[in-house]
Each structure stands twice: as structure tokens, then as C-alpha cells.
Amino acid sequence: MQLNLELLAPARNADIGIAAIDCGADAVYIAGPAFGARAAAGNPVDDIARLCRHAHLYGAKVHATVNTLLEDTEFVQARQLMQDLCEAGVDVFIIQDLRLLEGPLTPVELHASTQTAIRTPERARELEALGFSRLVLERQLTLEQIRAIRDAVSCELECFIHGAICVGYSGQCYLSQQLTGRSANRGVCAQACRSRYDLVDADGRVIVRDQPLLSPRDLRLDAQLPDLVAAGVTSFKIEGRLKNASYVKNVVRHYRGVIDDFLAEHPAYAAASAGRLEGGFTPDPDRTFTRGWTAALLRGEREKMRSEDAAKALGEYIGEIVSVRGRSVEISGGKPLANGDGLSFVGKGDAVTGARVELAEGRRVTLRDASGLTPGMRVYRNLDIRFERELEKNMPRRVLDVALDWHSQGGQTVVSASSQGISVERRFSDDAPLAEKPDVALEGLRRQMGKHTGPFAFALRNVTAEPVRFYPAAFLNQIRRDLAAELQAQLEARPRTATAHTPRPGAGALNRSTLGIPAELLRSRYCIRWELGLCPRCRVKPGMTKEAKFDKRDVGALPQTPPLYLVNQKNRLRLHFDCAACEMVITPDC
Numbered sequence: 001m002q003l004n005l006e007l008l009a010p011a012r013n014a015d016i017g018i019a020a021i022d023c024g025a026d027a028v029y030i031a032g033p034a035f036g037a038r039a040a041a042g043n044p045v046d047d048i049a050r051l052c053r054h055a056h057l058y059g060a061k062v063h064a065t066v067n068t069l070l071e072d073t074e075f076v077q078a079r080q081l082m083q084d085l086c087e088a089g090v091d092v093f094i095i096q097d098l099r100l101l102e103g104p105l106t107p108v109e110l111h112a113s114t115q116t117a118i119r120t121p122e123r124a125r126e127l128e129a130l131g132f133s134r135l136v137l138e139r140q141l142t143l144e145q146i147r148a149i150r151d152a153v154s155c156e157l158e159c160f161i162h163g164a165i166c167v168g169y170s171g172q173c174y175l176s177q178q179l180t181g182r183s184a185n186r187g188v189c190a191q192a193c194r195s196r197y198d199l200v201d202a203d204g205r206v207i208v209r210d211q212p213l214l215s216p217r218d219l220r221l222d223a224q225l226p227d228l229v230a231a232g233v234t235s236f237k238i239e240g241r242l243k244n245a246s247y248v249k250n251v252v253r254h255y256r257g258v259i260d261d262f263l264a265e266h267p268a269y270a271a272a273s274a275g276r277l278e279g280g281f282t283p284d285p286d287r288t289f290t291r292g293w294t295a296a297l298l299r300g301e302r303e304k305m306r307s308e309d310a311a312k313a314l315g316e317y318i319g320e321i322v323s324v325r326g327r328s329v330e331i332s333g334g335k336p337l338a339n340g341d342g343l344s345f346v347g348k349g350d351a352v353t354g355a356r357v358e359l360a361e362g363r364r365v366t367l368r369d370a371s372g373l374t375p376g377m378r379v380y381r382n383l384d385i386r387f388e389r390e391l392e393k394n395m396p397r398r399v400l401d402v403a404l405d406w407h408s409q410g411g412q413t414v415v416s417a418s419s420q421g422i423s424v425e426r427r428f429s430d431d432a433p434l435a436e437k438p439d440v441a442l443e444g445l446r447r448q449m450g451k452h453t454g455p456f457a458f459a460l461r462n463v464t465a466e467p468v469r470f471y472p473a474a475f476l477n478q479i480r481r482d483l484a485a486e487l488q489a490q491l492e493a494r495p496r497t498a499t500a501h502t503p504r505p506g507a508g509a510l511n512r513s514t515l516g517i518p519a520e521l522l523r524s525r526y527c528i529r530w531e532l533g534l535c536p537r538c539r540v541k542p543g544m545t546k547e548a549k550f551d552k553r554d555v556g557a558l559p560q561t562p563p564l565y566l567v568n569q570k571n572r573l574r575l576h577f578d579c580a581a582c583e584m585v586i587t588p589d590c
Contacts, residue, residue, distance in 0.1 A: 003234060006272035007259055008063070008158065009252045010240040014047040016248050017062070018054050022398050023249050023280075024256030026272035028055065029063040029094060031241065032085050035078050036065040037096070037115065039187040041241045045084045052089030053492040057455065058398065059420050060273040061091035065241075067113040069185040069515050070097045082106050091496055094136065096171060096185070099508030101130055107498040109133050111158070115171030115185070117512040119145065121152030128153045130504050134235065139165050139219065140525040142300045143231050150232030157232055161225065162251055162285070163239025165216040165296060165305070167193040168522035168586075171513045175214075175521050178588060179571050185513050194311035197566040199528065211350065213528055213566065215311035217304070220285065220293040222258045227298075229262070229269070240289075246391045247288045253396065254283035274420050275455070280396025286316045287387045297525055306531040310352045314344045315382030321345065321375050322363075330364045331379050337365055342383030345373055354382070402456045402487065404449055407464045415449075417483040419456065422494070424486040426479055430469060438468035448476035453484040521573070522586040528564075529577060529584075537579060565589060 009025035011017030017028040030051065033042045052062045064085045070078055078100065082093060086106040093108055095101075096115040111134040112118060112127045119138040127135055134156040137146065141159075150157060166173060176190040177183040193214040199207045221228065225236065236259070238251050256277065263269055291307040291314065319333025331337070337360040345353045353373065359366040367373075402419045408430055416425040435441035442463065448471075449460045458480060529535045566573040566586070576585040 002268060002270040004272040005229065005259055005263070005269050006061075006158075006235040007252065007255055008235050008237040009248060010163075010238055010243065011051065011248070012041045012241050012243065013043055014051040016245045017051045019245050019395070020248050020252045021055050021058060021060050023252040023396060024260075024275075024277050024398065025060060025252050027061040027063060027091075027235075029065055029092075029237075029241070031065045032081055034081060035068045035070065035074070035187070036241075037067045037113075037185075037187045038065075038241050045081075045088050048085060048090065049088035052091075056089065056494055057488060057491045058273050058275045058400065059491075059494075062089065063092040063094055063111065064090040065094045065113075066100070067094050067096035067115055068187045069183075069511075069513055070099065071515070075099070075103070079103065079105070082108075089496075092134075095132075096513065097508070098130065098504075098511050101501070101504040101507040103503055105501045107500055108496065109499050110501065111136060113171070114138060114160070115513060117169060117171050118149070119169065121148050123512075124149045124153045126510055128155045130507055130510070131501055133499070134158055136237070137233075138170055140169065140297055142297050143224075143227055144300055146228070146231040146233065156234055158235035158237055159228060159233045160219055160239055161221045161228070161236040162255065163218055163243075164291075165219050165239075165294075167214045167216055167526050168524045172520075173522045174517045175573075175586065177517055178521050179568075183515070185515065195568055196311075197568045199532075200565045200567050202563055202565075207534075207564070208532065212307060212311040213531075214526075215291070215307045216296075216526060217292040217294040217307045218290050219296060221295055221298060222255065222285075224295060224298055225258055225262060229266075235272075243289060246388055249281075249391050249395070250283050250288045250387075251285055253277075253281070254285050257283065275398045275400050277396040278399050279394075281387075281390045281394045284387070287381075287384045289313045289382075290315065302527075302530060304531070305526055309346045309350045309378075310344070312352075313382050314346070314352070314380040315342070316380060316384065318343070318379045318381050320379060321373060321377045323375055324370055324373050327358075327368070327370045328364055328366050329370050329373060332363070333379075335381075336360075337381070338384075338386050340383075340385035341365075341381055342385075343367075344380040344382050346378040346380070347372075347374065356383075398455060399452070399457045400455050400491075402458045402484075404458050404460045404483075405462045406445065406449070406460060407462075408469065409464065409466045415479055415483065417458070417487055419487060420491060422487065422490050424483055424490060426482055432469040432471050432475075435468045435470040441468050441470045444473070445471065445476065448473050449480055451477075451480065453480050454488060456484050456487065458484075519587060520585055521588065523578075524584050525582065527577065527582070527584045528575065 006026040008027045009020035011028040011030040020028050031041050055062050086108050094111045094113045096113040110132050112132040114136040118135045137159045139160050175192045179192050180190040182188040182190045196210050197213045198209050294305045319331050322330040341357040355367045357365045400419050402417050405416045407414045413430040414427050446460045564575040572589040574587050574589045
């Protein structure tokens with residue numbers, strides 16, 4: 001039996017979710033009107049019902065995020081919302097607060113959110129024992145750690161394969177709550193990790209000034225997909241429930257191609273939903289939102305993770321400034337620019353300046369204001385206007401193959417259509433005139449019935465016609481349209497497999513997150529000292545060979561004694577380094 005591989009896409013709203021399905025997603029995840037861990041990405045239940053109908057047409061699933069920590073007074077509301085979402089057609093609930101398991105739940109599949117801190121076999125076994133059918137893994141794991149979890153449990157494993165990375169362990173970062181009062185575990189993270197900080201030593205010396213020191217690059221694991229499958233992962237998740245439609249379309253289409261290429265070479269695996277893509281734009285992840293790419297720690301060795309130049313998306317690297325004449329800027333490189341493109345310029349001290357192209361003429365562009373731009377500055381494109389238009393106007397077509405059978409005998413005709421195990425038929429008394437040229441009539445029958453209608457590509461598989469009759473094209477087209485409408489209605493309304501849940505008294509005691517603020521604001525495999533080449537155990541700057549010498553003048557003198565501090569306006573955070581675990585810890589400076 002083939003093992004299904006799932007491509008799981010984010011959906012800020014129903015329209016983006018539908019676009020993700022149309023670009024090849026096997027499933028999407030979306031928030032309802034509350035409790036979805038992204039307060040800015042809530043959606044009415046009716047919109048989610050519309051998305052479910054479209055997804056189910058292709059055998060795709062909709063995962064609803066119910067993954068905030070709940071106040072004691074919110075459980076009745078949360079359970080009612082889950083019931084409403086179940087009735088809307090949702091296939092999966094993604095849960096963080098394990099106290100939900102202590103009472104009755106709707107019979108829908110449950111997945112343990114990455115917010116539940118799944119990074120050890122022991123934790124994985126705890127959650128599987130609570131009845132979760134899938135675990136969404138921490139983003140800072142190695143392949144070896146994933147394999148160890150796979151060996152420990154029998155449920156499905158899901159991992160992030162693309163998009164933003166939380167600098168701290170998911171669900172256990174309280175930095176936003178400490179600095180702004182906005183709790184990430186309540187869906188209102190202020191993204192303090194994307195702010196700029198000074199790195200200061202115990203004597204007050206500034207080692208690094210005004211840099212996004214906690215801002216990671218974006219994850220990109222398309223090249224590692226075969227390794228992840230071998231490690232036991234079957235669901236590949238794209239981050240981005242706050243991203244726009246262009247990003248989702250582009251990235252989903254890219255990974256659909258990556259997975260399909262893998263499936264073509266590995267017949268033991270299959271796609272988790274139906275349909276094939278025809279036509280459409282050519283994807284390129286570099287041409288929509290990116291802070292630069294990293295595979296993080298997946299390979300088992302540290303690689304560069306810090307976004308360095310900016311916490312926001314710089315975009316696709318274009319070249320360098322060659323010359324500046326008034327508002328006219330000449331740029332090296334051969335990538336064509338267009339009127340309306342958005343550019344980022346990175347200068348000394350990694351200061352970033354943005355501008356929109358008013359006029360593009362070959363390698364020279366005219367800007368509204370080119371002051372402050374100088375030769376040698378790096379140039380990135382964070383808005384590719386022509387690509388945006390291509391994404392909007394040239395969507396792929398997701399096609400469902402339909403097998404048709406035509407049986408006509410004794411004045412009665414039955415036409416049946418089947419797709420994804422669902423069959424519908426049309427019966428009628430046949431009084432059409434006999435065909436004067438049977439071969440020509442049969443060819444016309446095959447041609448008219450073997451056309452596209454809506455999302456369906458019909459193909460006449462078997463024909464029995466005794467005698468052969470002649471049918472007008474309009475008559476055959478109407479039969480095909482009727483079959484398509486009935487088939488679509490039945491595919492959209494397919495019942496879910498009910499999943500019974502037994503209440504788990506005491507499950508809340510296994511929560512790893514809290515509504516309060518613990519002593520540790522953040523713990524992470526990301527390490528500022530390593531990123532800056534200041535690690536006392538690895539005195540080599542990232543990207544250097546082991547033989548290269550580290551010049552301390554690059555970032556200032558290595559402090560002789562701990563601790564180190566991050567300073568942002570009035571905020572001061574203390575850094576600790578658990579070198580035995582190779583982890584960095586942030587606490588308040590008190």
C-alpha cells in the first residue's frame with residue numbers, strides 16, 4: 001500500500017486557502033474567529049465552510065487552528081467553536097492547550113501543535129498517548145532527532161519545510177509578553193525577535209550596535225525533502241498564515257513540483273489528494289517574501305541562521321550600485337527590472353533603504369529619491385511587479401480526471417462518471433436517430449464527452465452502443481455538464497471519517513506553556529555568540545573554513561567574563577549560554 005505525502009499550506013483567509021488548493025496543496029490550515037494563535041488572521045465559520053467544500057472536491061483537508069492557551073473562562077466558547085467548525089466541514093483540529101482534552105470533543109482528527117514543544121521521543125510518546133494522530137515537530141530539530149521521535153511513536157509526523165522560524169522553542173517564548181505585554185501563546189506576538197538590539201558586555205561595552213540579533217532567516221528545505229521522508233515525516237508544512245496570496249501561490253506551486261518529482265521516482269509514495277496541475281506560472285521562491293534561506297540545524301551541524309541585514313524581507317539579490325547620478329541609479333547584474341519594482345539597498349552598517357522604481361531602462365533605474373545611495377551598496381528586489389502580475393493572471397488549473405462509461409442497448413442508455421471512488425450516472429430512454437455513419441458518430445461521441453467541464457477532465461473509457469445513434473453536440477454537452485454538477489456536489493459533501501475521543505483527565509498537567517511569564521523568557525538552539533563568531537568552543541566565524549582565523553575586530557573584543565546583554569531602548573535582557581546543551585537562554589535583567 002502506498003504511503004501518502006501531504007503538502008500543507010497556510011491560509012490567512014478562505015480565498016488564499018482556495019488559491020493554495022488550486023496550486024496543488026493537499027491540505028490547508030486556517031483559523032476560525034478565535035483561538036487561532038494569530039489574532040490578525042481570524043475567519044468567519046461560513047468562510048471556512050466555503051473553503052472546506054472546495055478542498056473536499058479534490059480530497060484535500062482543512063486543518064483548523066485552535067492553538068492558543070485558553071483562559072479558564074474560555075473553554076465553553078472554544079468547544080462551541082470547535083463544534084461549529086466541525087459542522088462547517090473541518091477535518092482536523094490543531095491544539096496547543098491540552099486541557100481541551102479533559103472534556104468532550106467533536107469527533108474530528110486531532111493534531112498536537114508545534115506549540116506543545118515536541119522535540120524529544122519522551123514528549124512525543126506523552127502526546128501520542130493522549131490520542132493525537134499527528135505531531136507537529138519543533139522547527140529546530142536535526143534529522144537524527146526526527147528519526148528518534150519516529151522510532152518512539154506510531155502516529156504521523158509533520159514538520160515545517162518553508163518559511164519563518166521562531167528564534168525560541170515554539171510555545172515557550174515569552175519575549176513579546178515580557179517586553180510588550182502581548183503573549184505569543186495568546187496569538188498576539190509582537191515579534192520582539194525582529195527588533196534591533198545592541199549587544200553589550202558586563203562592563204557596558206557595545207560589542208554589536210543596532211542589529212536584528214535575534215532575527216533568523218527563513219527556512220527552506222526543498223533539497224532535504226527526501227531525507228525528511230526517509231526520517232519518517234509525511235506532512236510538509238509551509239509557514240505563513242499572515243502572508244499574502246502571492247507568497248502562498250508561489251511557494252505552494254514550488255513545493256508541489258518538488259514533491260511530485262519525488263513521487264515520480266518513488267512509487268511507494270503517493271500524493272495525499274487528487275488532481276493534477278495544468279499550465280500556469282513558473283514558481284520561484286526567491287521572488288516573493290524571503291529574509292534569506294537556511295536549513296537551520298536539520299543536517300546536524302550549525303549553519304548560518306541570522307538574517308543579518310534586516311528582519312524584514314530584503315527579497316531577491318539583484319547586484320550592486322555601480323553609479324548614482326541624481327535620481328538615476330545604475331545597477332550591476334543581468335536581471336531585468338520593471339517600472340513599479342520595489343528595491344532594498346543595503347549599505348554600511350547593514351542599514352537598509354527602500355525605494356520603488358519609477359522608470360526602468362536596462363541596468364539603470366530612476367527613483368523618486370536616490371539620496372543616501374552610493375556605489376557598492378547591495379541591491380535586492382522585494383517586489384517583482386511582473387511576477388506579481390503573472391501570479392495573478394496565470395494561475396494553474398487543477399484538474400480531476402473522470403472516467404466515463406457509456407452503455408446504450410434496447411432503447412435505454414446509462415452514462416456513468418467516476419472520480420476518487422465516487423460514481424454518478426445519468427439514465428434516459430434513447431430515441432435518437434440511428435447513425436448513418438456509425439464510425440463517425442462514435443468518434444463524435446468520444447470527442448464531445450471527452451472534454452473539460454469545470455475542474456473535471458472527462459475521458460470516455462468504455463462504449464457500448466447497440467445500435468449506434470447520432471446525438472447533437474448540445475445534447476451530449478448537457479449530459480456532461482449534468483454529470484459534472486452531480487459529481488462535484490457529491491465530492492464536496494463527502495463525509496469525514498469520525499474520530500472518537502475519550503476525555504483525558506489531567507491532560508492539562510502536561511502543558512509545557514503558561515499564561516504567565518517564567519524565569520526563562522526564551523530558550524533556543526540559535527546562539528548569538530556562534531552567529532557572531534564569539535563561541536568559545538568554536539572560534540570560527542560562520543562560513544569560514546576551520547583553518548581560517550577569526551579577527552575579533554570584526555565585531556569587537558570578545559568579553560573576558562560573562563554575562564552578555566541585549567539592549568533595546570529601555571529594555572535590557574540577559575543572555576546565558578548552556579554550552580553543554582548547545583542552547584542560548586534569555587532572561588530579564590534582574
